[in-house]
Amino acid sequence: xxxxxxxxxxxxxxxxxxxxxxxxxxxxxxxxxxxxxxxxxxxxxxxxxxxxxxxxxxxxxxxxxxxxxxxxxxxxxxxxxxxxxxxxxxxxxxxxxxxxxxxxxxxxxxxxxxxxxxxxxxxxxxxxxxxxxxxxxxxxxxxxx
Amino acid sequence: xxxxxxxxxxxxxxxxxxxxxxxxxxxxxxxxxxxxxxxxxxxxxxxxxxxxxxxxxxxxxxxxxxxxxxxxxxxxxxxxxxxxxxxxxxxxxxxxxxxxxxxxxxxxxxxxxxxxxxxxxxxxxxxxxxxxxxxxxxxxxxxxxxxxxxxxxxxxxxxxxxxxxxxxxxxxxxxxxxxxxxxxxxxxxxxxxxxxxxxxxxxxxxxxxxxxxxxxxxxxxxxxxxxxxxxxxxxxxxxxxxxxxxxxxxxxxxxxxxxxxxxxxxxxxxxxxxxxxxxxxxxxxxxxxxxxxxxxxxxxxxxxxxxxxxxxxxxxxxxxxxxxxxxxxxxxxxxxxxxxxxxxxxxxxxxxxxxxxxxxxxxxxxxxxxxxxxxxxxxxxxxxxxxxxxxxxxxxxxxxxxxxxxxxxxxxxxxxxxxxxxxxxxxxxxxxxxxxxxxxxxxxxxxxxxxxxxxxxxxxxxxxxxxxxxxxxxxxxxxxxxxxxxxxxxxxxxxxxxxxxxxxxxxxxxxxxxxxxxxxxxxxxxxxxxxxxxxxxxxxxxxxxxxxxxxxxxxxxxxxxxxxxxxxxxxxxxxxxxxxxxxxxxxxxxxxxxxxxxxxxxxxxxxxxxxxxxxxxxxxxxxxxxxxxxxxxxxxxxxxxxxxxxxxxxxxxxxxxxxxxx
Ligand SMILES: Cc1cc2nc3c(=O)[nH]c(=O)nc-3n(C[C@H](O)[C@H](O)[C@H](O)COP(=O)(O)OP(=O)(O)OC[C@H]3O[C@@H](n4cnc5c(N)ncnc54)[C@H](O)[C@@H]3O)c2cc1C
Ligand code: SF4
Ligand code: SF4
Ligand code: FES
Numbered sequence: 001x002x003x004x005x006x007x008x009x010x011x012x013x014x015x016x017x018x019x020x021x022x023x024x025x026x027x028x029x030x031x032x033x034x035x036x037x038x039x040x041x042x043x044x045x046x047x048x049x050x051x052x053x054x055x056x057x058x059x060x061x062x063x064x065x066x067x068x069x070x071x072x073x074x075x076x077x078x079x080x081x082x083x084x085x086x087x088x089x090x091x092x093x094x095x096x097x098x099x100x101x102x103x104x105x106x107x108x109x110x111x112x113x114x115x116x117x118x119x120x121x122x123x124x125x126x127x128x129x130x131x132x133x134x135x136x137x138x139x140x141x142x143x144x145x
Numbered sequence: 146x147x148x149x150x151x152x153x154x155x156x157x158x159x160x161x162x163x164x165x166x167x168x169x170x171x172x173x174x175x176x177x178x179x180x181x182x183x184x185x186x187x188x189x190x191x192x193x194x195x196x197x198x199x200x201x202x203x204x205x206x207x208x209x210x211x212x213x214x215x216x217x218x219x220x221x222x223x224x225x226x227x228x229x230x231x232x233x234x235x236x237x238x239x240x241x242x243x244x245x246x247x248x249x250x251x252x253x254x255x256x257x258x259x260x261x262x263x264x265x266x267x268x269x270x271x272x273x274x275x276x277x278x279x280x281x282x283x284x285x286x287x288x289x290x291x292x293x294x295x296x297x298x299x300x301x302x303x304x305x306x307x308x309x310x311x312x313x314x315x316x317x318x319x320x321x322x323x324x325x326x327x328x329x330x331x332x333x334x335x336x337x338x339x340x341x342x343x344x345x346x347x348x349x350x351x352x353x354x355x356x357x358x359x360x361x362x363x364x365x366x367x368x369x370x371x372x373x374x375x376x377x378x379x380x381x382x383x384x385x386x387x388x389x390x391x392x393x394x395x396x397x398x399x400x401x402x403x404x405x406x407x408x409x410x411x412x413x414x415x416x417x418x419x420x421x422x423x424x425x426x427x428x429x430x431x432x433x434x435x436x437x438x439x440x441x442x443x444x445x446x447x448x449x450x451x452x453x454x455x456x457x458x459x460x461x462x463x464x465x466x467x468x469x470x471x472x473x474x475x476x477x478x479x480x481x482x483x484x485x486x487x488x489x490x491x492x493x494x495x496x497x498x499x500x501x502x503x504x505x506x507x508x509x510x511x512x513x514x515x516x517x518x519x520x521x522x523x524x525x526x527x528x529x530x531x532x533x534x535x536x537x538x539x540x541x542x543x544x545x546x547x548x549x550x551x552x553x554x555x556x557x558x559x560x561x562x563x564x565x566x567x568x569x570x571x572x573x574x575x576x577x578x579x580x581x582x583x584x585x586x587x588x589x590x591x592x593x594x595x596x597x598x599x600x601x602x603x604x605x606x607x608x609x610x611x612x613x614x615x616x617x618x619x620x621x622x623x624x625x626x627x628x629x630x631x632x633x634x635x636x637x638x639x640x641x642x643x644x645x646x647x648x649x650x651x652x653x654x655x656x657x658x659x660x661x662x663x664x665x666x667x668x669x670x671x672x673x674x675x676x677x678x679x680x681x682x683x684x685x686x687x688x689x690x691x692x693x694x695x696x697x698x699x700x701x702x703x704x705x706x707x708x709x710x711x712x713x714x715x716x717x718x719x720x721x722x723x724x725x726x727x728x729x730x731x732x733x734x735x736x737x738x739x740x741x742x743x744x745x746x747x748x749x750x751x752x753x754x755x756x757x758x759x760x761x762x763x764x765x766x767x768x769x770x771x772x773x774x775x776x777x778x779x780x781x782x783x784x785x786x787x788x789x790x791x792x793x794x795x796x797x798x799x800x801x802x803x804x805x806x807x
Contacts, residue, residue: 012802012805018659018679018680021217022217022679025245027244027249028244028245028248031249032249033249033251034249036250036252036255036258036259039259039266041266041798041802043793044775044776044777044790044793045778047741047776047778048776048777048780048798050780050795050798053798053802056799056802056803057805057806060803060807061806062805062806070659073650074653074654074659074660075657076657076679076680076776077743077774077776077778080776080777080778083741083778083782111662112659112667112679113659113660113662114661114662119249
């Protein structure tokens with residue numbers, strides 16, 4: 001598949017405060033780059049991310065949404081990422097059915113020590129979204145004004 | 146409408162070199178609610194904070210956005226600053242334009258554009274912030290130390306000396322850890338037991354220290370200042386109060402075929418045993434898997450010979466539940482298994498041993514009574530080869546990517562001790578690099594080479610081949626002279642990589658403390674908070690955090706103790722006000738939220754509500770602010786949209802999404 005390098009996707013990354021946000025900080029202090037298309041929103045835990053936020057992002061023109069949390073078993077609140085994992089499995093299959101392909105949504109576990117993983121995951125995700133092109137399926141004209 | 150001030154930090158050139166800070170401020174001024182925006186060299190400095198204060202007064206600000214480094218770095222600083230100048234501290238949001246922007250992007254235009262968007266998201270959020278009030282929680286003035294090696298012992302002693310109670314939970318029958326297995330210790334060559342035993346005795350005798358050996362932590366709940374811990378005290382089958390430690394039972398026990406854990410399986414122990422002579426407590430345990438009485442019902446010799454009547458076969462595991470304000474992890478390390486390293490013939494020859502096994506062989510209380518001899522035939526070796534970095538600094542799957550840090554020094558120690566006691570034994574060391582930074586460390590290594598004539602060869606060993614005559618043919622390369630070397634050795638010692646103790650993953654999970662890809666516990670900040678875990682109230686001591694020798698372990702143990710003391714000295718902790726809250730009018734009392742709350746913070750009450758003029762009694766979710774930790778699980782589960790999280794509300798997060806996708 002030809003990858004359009006001109007296309008700059010809009011990508012929202014929800015990161016839990018305790019592991020993944022810290023992993024992103026470590027990627028930063030280690031100067032491990034990934035495309036500027038990724039914008040991070042800090043949430044206390046992956047379980048704080050309401051499916052509505054993700055739908056909203058796609059409605060508003062996001063091309064990809066990624067949710068990052070602590071590794072299973074390592075959630076700061078013990079069980080939050082298990083909830084997130086189940087919720088996102090359902091949401092992503094529903095989104096796929098609606099035409100927002102599975103490649104545009106992703107869940108990743110990144111610990112506070114995994115700066116390298118954070119940057120690798122983001123590079124890979126952006127690459128994937130670039131290959132998929134612009135997301136048009138959920139773009140709602142009323143939302144875009 | 147909010148009156149927001151935006152402050153863009155240069156962070157010297159850390160931000161300003163890749164982000165056009167003036168442009169970010171200029172763009173911020175166009176956002177709704179923003180009445181003031183400026184940039185400054187160092188926002189976190191005294192002068193920077195004074196600038197924020199002046200703007201709060203002059204422009205009557207109600208909210209602040211600081212575009213700077215990560216909130217994990219300076220959110221607290223700017224919250225305090227806001228408070229100092231009369232603003233509620235929770236009216237501050239940080240746009241992370243350093244770690245998440247300037248440090249990872251090279252193109253100025255691109256980075257600036259991203260910084261503008263990140264600022265925009267933070268501004269959108271602050272527009273919806275509301276003042277929050279932090280609550281208070283109590284501090285239980287007792288600490289728990291998990292692991293009774295030198296790290297755990299030192300941490301416990303330091304905490305106890307400051308006047309606080311400490312409990313040590315140790316998995317094995319005695320405290321002491323690896324250090325009790327060592328013979329002599331670098332860089333001074335003093336006897337390990339001679340410096341460790343007094344500390345063990347001090348800990349055991351300290352009025353503030355309680356030691357649970359042969360015990361494990363089973364369950365942890367609660368949070369900083371107020372943990373509740375279940376400790377499983379495994380059945381010793383010996384009454385600690387009655388036992389006098391005479392040792393007769395161990396002598397008479399007929400089951401003597403169990404490999405001794407303490408001597409690394411080099412000899413056997415009885416079924417009823419204390420791991421070593423100076424064990425604390427000096428009370429044996431019955432290994433029920435080896436005991437004939439437990440296996441067949443017959444025997445009972447120990448019960449008969451025990452004058453004190455201390456043997457109790459019916460003893461059961463005991464669960465002790467205790468409250469703690471702080472928890473220190475000091476679970477230490479083990480050496481890696483060598484099953485993937487066939488080339489060194491470890492499993493084929495008894496004369497290929499690990500360095501830890503050599504410690505036991507050199508020790509007067511060890512399996513050979515301190516005589517250096519081959520385990521295969523008891524003969525004195527004449528030619529010994531040491532192989533460094535076995536499984537350390539390894540690029541493939543078999544070993545560990547890190548340097549185990551202690552091996553260069555202990556091998557120099559072993560080589561020196563052997564040459565000192567047996568001057569006719571040849572000692573060769575194959576190394577990749579010799580790494581001996583540390584006070585008096587390089588001098589120590591040079592003594593091994595210069596005074597003791599140890600033969601150091603830079604190069605790797607490819608193969609150790611056992612020969613029919615019982616010797617070991619060591620094939621290696623000499624990288625400096627660029628030639629292949631063959632040595633006919635009598636003994637080969639492998640400096641085996643160390644790794645965190647098994648079970649640390651389980652401990653980390655119970656404490657919700659994070660561990661890295663090598664199973665070492667992660668520190669809250671690798672430079673500035675090296676003895677704290679990212680989980681509040683959980684601290685790190687010793688090798689469980691990363692490879693260390695004894696001097697470093699003891700320093701870190703003291704540092705962890707200071708952090709614990711600092712916490713226990715407080716009477717109250719301020720709690721996070723970002724807690725959940727249900728909207729009375731929207732809640733339908735379905736009970737979904739309580740089911741997902743990991744802290745049991747949600748209960749239900751019947752309340753009279755006034756729903757558009759209709760008064761009625763309704764069942765409504767109520768969140769206990771002291772218990773809620775603010776994860777947000779309940780907010781997503783709520784089918785009515787009634788439950789929301791202060792500080793990270795639905796509207797705030799959606800505003801951020803909108804700002805980013807705009
Ligand atoms: C061959 C060799 C030679 C060495 N020589 C030297 C030397 O000469 N000089 C020097 O400075 N350093 C030396 N060291 C390093 C030294 O051994 C360590 O620095 C030191 O032992 C670290 O102490 P620690 O308390 O962190 O870990 P450990 O000594 O491993 O103690 C950890 C303790 O925690 C317990 N534990 C583990 N898991 C649990 C659990 N889940 N629950 C409860 N308890 C648990 C363990 O049983 C153990 O008692 C040597 C190491 C080796 C391998
Ligand atoms: S936010 Fe988390 S801790 Fe607080 S009440 Fe909801 S589920 Fe419980
Ligand atoms: S889940 Fe929502 S509606 Fe149900 S009890 Fe909790 S707050 Fe009320
Ligand atoms: S805190 Fe990271 S997933 Fe829950």
